[in-house]
Amino acid sequence: xxxxxxxxxxxxxxxxxxxxxxxxxxxxxxxxxxxxxxxxxxxxxxxxxxxxxxxxxxxxxxxxxxxxxxxxxxxxxxxxxxxxxxxxxxxxxxxxxxxxxxxxxxxxxxxxxxxxxxxxxxxxxxxxxxxxxxxxxxxx
Amino acid sequence: xxxxxxxxxxxxxxxxxxxxxxxxxxxxxxxxxxxxxxxxxxxxxxxxxxxxxxxxxxxxxxxxxxxxxxxxxxxxxxxxxxxxxxxxxxxxxxxxxxxxxxxxxxxxxxxxxxxxxxxxxxxxxxxxxxxxxxxxxxxxxxxxxxxxxxxxxxxxxxxxxxxxxxxxxxxxxxxxxxxxxxxxxxxxxxxxxxxxxxxxxxxxxxx
Numbered sequence: 001x002x003x004x005x006x007x008x009x010x011x012x013x014x015x016x017x018x019x020x021x022x023x024x025x026x027x028x029x030x031x032x033x034x035x036x037x038x039x040x041x042x043x044x045x046x047x048x049x050x051x052x053x054x055x056x057x058x059x060x061x062x063x064x065x066x067x068x069x070x071x072x073x074x075x076x077x078x079x080x081x082x083x084x085x086x087x088x089x090x091x092x093x094x095x096x097x098x099x100x101x102x103x104x105x106x107x108x109x110x111x112x113x114x115x116x117x118x119x120x121x122x123x124x125x126x127x128x129x130x131x132x133x134x135x136x137x138x139x140x
Numbered sequence: 141x142x143x144x145x146x147x148x149x150x151x152x153x154x155x156x157x158x159x160x161x162x163x164x165x166x167x168x169x170x171x172x173x174x175x176x177x178x179x180x181x182x183x184x185x186x187x188x189x190x191x192x193x194x195x196x197x198x199x200x201x202x203x204x205x206x207x208x209x210x211x212x213x214x215x216x217x218x219x220x221x222x223x224x225x226x227x228x229x230x231x232x233x234x235x236x237x238x239x240x241x242x243x244x245x246x247x248x249x250x251x252x253x254x255x256x257x258x259x260x261x262x263x264x265x266x267x268x269x270x271x272x273x274x275x276x277x278x279x280x281x282x283x284x285x286x287x288x289x290x291x292x293x294x295x296x297x298x299x300x301x302x303x304x305x306x307x308x309x310x311x312x313x314x315x316x317x318x319x320x321x322x323x324x325x326x327x328x329x330x331x332x333x334x335x336x337x338x339x340x341x342x343x344x345x346x347x
Contacts, residue, residue, distance in 0.1 A: 031316075035301055038313060065272065071277035077286040079149065082270065084286075085293020091305065093301035097316055103324035109243050119317070121247035123298045129252025130291035133259055134284060 016061075023057065030094035032087075060117075092126060145181060146207075149220040150200055153329070155227045161314035162186040164206070167224040168197055176214065180207055188228055196226040197336035226247055255294070 027033065037043050040063075096102060106115060145152055149169045154164060164170070165181030172180075183206055185198060200222040259265065268290070272283035302315045314322075 008264040032301070035227040035316065039300060046207070056342050062167075064270065069274050069277035072275050074272075074276050074285050076275050077272065077283065078289045081286040081289030084271075084292035086297035087293075087297075088290075088293035089297020090300075090301045091297075092258070092294070093298040094316075097301075097320060100324065101322065102317055103321045105243075105247075106321060107324065107328070109239070114240065115317070115321075118244065118247055119298075119302055121244045122251045125248040125251030126202070127291055127295040128256045128299060130259070130294050131288065133251065133256045134265075134282075134287040137256060138265055138282065138289065 020057065024053075027053070029098065030091060032090045032094055035090070035094075089126065096122070143215055144176055144213075146176055146204070146214055146216045148207075148216050148218050149200075150203070150218070150222065150224045150289055152221055153225050153227065155229050156188055158188055158190070158228055160188050160224060162198070162279055163186065164203060167226070168203060176211075180210070180214075183207065183210055183326060186226070190224070191192055194228050194230070195332055195336065196228070196297060198226060200225045225329055225332055 033046075033049055037049070054086065102119075106118070147170070151169065152168055154162070154167055156166070162185050163181060164183045164185055165177075167185060170177040172179055185203060185206055188196070188198060200218060204216060204218070207214060268283045268286050269279070269281060272278070272280045272286055302317055
């Protein structure tokens with residue numbers, strides 16, 4: 001029995017280590033945190049942001065996996081939704097960046113001046129696509 | 141008599157119109173005695189023809205050769221890049237507008253499809269249902285109260301990342317996209333420099 005518990009314990013820690021390391025690795029590759037620090041000019045708070053990410057991950061794993069609920073007002077979902085969306089939006093933007101899609105595309109089509117308008121196309125595409133997905137596509 | 145020294149620095153990149161004659165002053169910055177810089181500056185280095193297509197690379201040696209032929213006694217000190225990339229700017233055709241709209245639509249529809257695929261791929265719907273339950277304690281198959289702010293947040297996140305609210309930027313620093321475009325251009329330039337020079341070499345050997 002003790003052996004079994006120890007093995008399960010060990011597997012759990014191993015899995016958590018791999019997933020946690022992977023998560024941090026992908027965040028580092030995408031460079032979202034440096035970007036946010038650059039925008040907000042808070043380079044000194046790097047440690048704080050690290051703690052923020054770690055506690056977010058630990059809290060969400062625990063809270064999410066335990067099927068708990070806080071029976072709170074649905075209005076709390078609005079700020080959570082905005083925060084989730086912003087994070088995913090930055091991830092998506094960073095991913096396009098890492099894949100080097102835009103520089104090549106801009107060079108090919110040769111619209112350097114209208115870069116912003118083309119960025120807007122991507123941005124509204126994401127926004128409308130997401131809205132369409134939630135309001136129509138999921139009902140199909 | 142003092143030795144005349146002419147300081148010469150090749151420009152990195154030069155945009156010209158078709159049929160333009162490229163002179164020394166166009167492709168290089170010159171510092172030296174006024175009369176020397178003005179006469180040397182007027183020397184013709186290259187005449188753009190249709191044969192050149194869009195990119196010509198002028199090597200520093202070619203410029204030095206030209207200056208030397210003109211005035212063998214002049215001492216030239218060179219600084220900076222050893223070649224200039226000349227980009228021939230042909231007038232744009234009229235269909236650009238239509239083309240632009242097509243590209244816009246392509247990007248718009250493409251990114252909409254990409255985000256939908258992403259949501260399906262990571263089971264975003266069930267994650268949102270779960271978040272709805274975690275907060276409110278009720279089951280809701282369509283948690284729009286979470287999903288609509290989420291969608292707008294998506295747009296906001298991309299704006300933040302690219303450092304633009306359309307025309308207005310948050311700060312003076314270049315956006316990652318601009319840096320990325322710059323890097324890509326640098327790579328292209330390096331390729332062009334190497335490649336065009338190799339071609340020149342081959343041509344002289346063939347002759």
